[in-house]
Amino acid sequence: xxxEMIMEAVKNGDLQQASMLFERYNKRIFNFLARLAxxxxxxxxxxxxxxxxxxxxxxxxxxxxxxxxxxxxxxxxVFSDHYQAHKNKYSDFVDVEKLRDNMPEPExxxxxxxxxxxxxxxxxxxxxxxxxxxxxxxxxxxxxxxxQIMNTTVANIKVKVHRAVAKLREHxxxxxxx
Amino acid sequence: MEKEKLxxxxxxxxxxxxxxxxxxxxxxxxxxxxEAFTLYEQLKEVIQAMNNAxxxxxxAHLKVAFDKMLQEEMGNQKxxxxxxxxxxxxxxxxxxxxxxxxxxxxxxxSKQQQQAQQMAELQREMNHxxxxxxxxxxxxxxxxxxxxxxxxxxxxxxxxxxxIVNALxxxxxxxxxxxxxxxxxxxxxxxxxxxxxxKMLVASLSTQKDPMVQIALIRxxxxxxxxxxxxxxQRITTEEGVLPAVKDEAHIGLxxxx
Numbered sequence: 079x080x081x082e083m084i085m086e087a088v089k090n091g092d093l094q095q096a097s098m099l100f101e102r103y104n105k106r107i108f109n110f111l112a113r114l115a116x117x118x119x120x121x122x123x124x125x126x127x128x129x130x131x132x133x134x135x136x137x138x139x140x141x142x143x144x145x146x147x148x149x150x151x152x153x154x155x156v157f158s159d160h161y162q163a164h165k166n167k168y169s170d171f172v173d174v175e176k177l178r179d180n181m182p183e184p185e186x187x188x189x190x191x192x193x194x195x196x197x198x199x200x201x202x203x204x205x206x207x208x209x210x211x212x213x214x215x216x217x218x219x220x221x222x223x224x225x226q227i228m229n230t231t232v233a234n235i236k237v238k239v240h241r242a243v244a245k246l247r248e249h250x251x252x253x254x255x256x
Numbered sequence: 257m258e259k260e261k262l263x264x265x266x267x268x269x270x271x272x273x274x275x276x277x278x279x280x281x282x283x284x285x286x287x288x289x290x291e292a293f294t295l296y297e298q299l300k301e302v303i304q305a306m307n308n309a310x311x312x313x314x315x316a317h318l319k320v321a322f323d324k325m326l327q328e329e330m331g332n333q334k335x336x337x338x339x340x341x342x343x344x345x346x347x348x349x350x351x352x353x354x355x356x357x358x359x360x361x362x363x364x365x366s367k368q369q370q371q372a373q374q375m376a377e378l379q380r381e382m383n384h385x386x387x388x389x390x391x392x393x394x395x396x397x398x399x400x401x402x403x404x405x406x407x408x409x410x411x412x413x414x415x416x417x418x419x420i421v422n423a424l425x426x427x428x429x430x431x432x433x434x435x436x437x438x439x440x441x442x443x444x445x446x447x448x449x450x451x452x453x454x455k456m457l458v459a460s461l462s463t464q465k466d467p468m469v470q471i472a473l474i475r476x477x478x479x480x481x482x483x484x485x486x487x488x489x490q491r492i493t494t495e496e497g498v499l500p501a502v503k504d505e506a507h508i509g510l511x512x513x514x
Contacts, residue, residue, distance in 0.1 A: 091333065093326060093329055093330045093333060094326075094330070096326055097322075097323070097326060100319075100322050100326075104314065104318060104319070104322070105313070108312065108314040109311060112312050113312070118312065118314075121314075122314055122317065122318050125318060126318065126325065129322055129325070130325055133325075133326070133329050134329070192305055193309060193310065196302070196306065196309065199302075211306060215303065215306035215307060216306055216309055218307075237264075239267075240263060240264045240267050241260075243263075243267050243302065244260070244263040244267075244299070246302050246306075247295075247298050247299050250298075250301075250302050250305075251298055
């Protein structure tokens with residue numbers, strides 16, 4: 079059964095089917111939000127909100143629309159709403175030094191030095207660039223899919239992703255030097 | 257070559273997205289340009305680092321929280337189902353209809369409440385009047401108070417219940433004071449169309465000893481066209497000790513009723 083068929087069923091009142099969508103998407107959405115927010119606990123709360131919105135606003139799901147694009151759009155909105163609501167609480171950039179507090183390493187598989195470096199350089203990127211890299215590189219989405227989520231052209235996405243990669247490289251090797 | 261353009265080409269090169277010709281050009285550039293090669297090496301490292309980054313695992317709490325939320329939403333769905341009209345015009349129409357209905361119902365409820373309030377107020381007033389007149393009629397020390405009680409019944413009571421009728425009948429038959437008895441009769445006269453009052457008035461005729469009340473009662477029976485009292489009137493005309501004025505009134509009554 080495709081995601082779209084399941085979502086149609088949910089929209090028509092069969093809410094139990096939403097657990098199948100949760101099984102398919104919860105890890106991807108959690109990873110997206112965790113890498114974006116650089117905060118695991120917050121990412122869990124936001125992921126929960128994404129699924130709550132999917133169920134509550136199931137009526138707004140348009141028949142025939144790609145479910146993956148829709149759920150990522152919802153996730154982006156949830157993330158953006160959270161930061162709008164907490165504008166004064168957070169500074170414009172993530173504090174790299176505190177990052178390790180919010181993104182604890184998995185106990186069974188401690189991160190290698192390179193991965194730590196990667197995360198610290200990711201934290202130095204603006205939200206938009208970080209988001210593009212999470213979707214295209216960490217989540218291996220095609221430019222076409224990302225363009226659909228962000229409601230823009232593939233060419234535009236490609237240019238932005240390339241700039242983001244180039245910027246990340248700068249931060250990464252700067253941090254490595256120190 | 258401009259740096260941004262070179263970076264973009266190198267990224268596509270690493271991603272394997274270049275045409276055969278472009279790929280060869282980049283390879284040649286990497287051979288002759290050491291800086292471009294370093295850039296390539298570095299871009300390759302960060303891209304591979306991202307591609308190979310560990311996947312983060314959410315805690316078990318996420319699934320528990322989701323299941324709980326889903327159950328709650330399913331519970332809400334059972335209690336109230338959303339009615340969703342399409343197109344928007346129907347939604348607007350439904351909203352207007354609901355508004356009008358809501359206003360109407362609100363107005364109706366408010367009117368009902370107002371009426372109920374008025375009824376309750378009236379009932380409260382009636383009870384108050386009733387207690388007042390019964391209390392006055394029962395005042396053994398003051399005949400004028402008892403007359404006042406009968407007057408209240410006459411002036412303020414629209415329909416007398418059994419309790420009021422009994423109090424008035426008792427005053428008419430047994431009160432030691434003629435004025436009270438007459439006032440009670442006058443009050444009862446007002447309620448003569450009530451069957452129970454009529455019955456009590458007829459019954460009183462046979463027991464009444466006060467000539468004033470007797471005369472007033474006989475006149476009332478004639479007024480009421482109560483033919484059932486002719487035998488009683490006959491008895492009064494022949495009974496010894498009855499005042500001649502009463503006997504005359506009974507005679508007149510008999511003539512009028514027969």
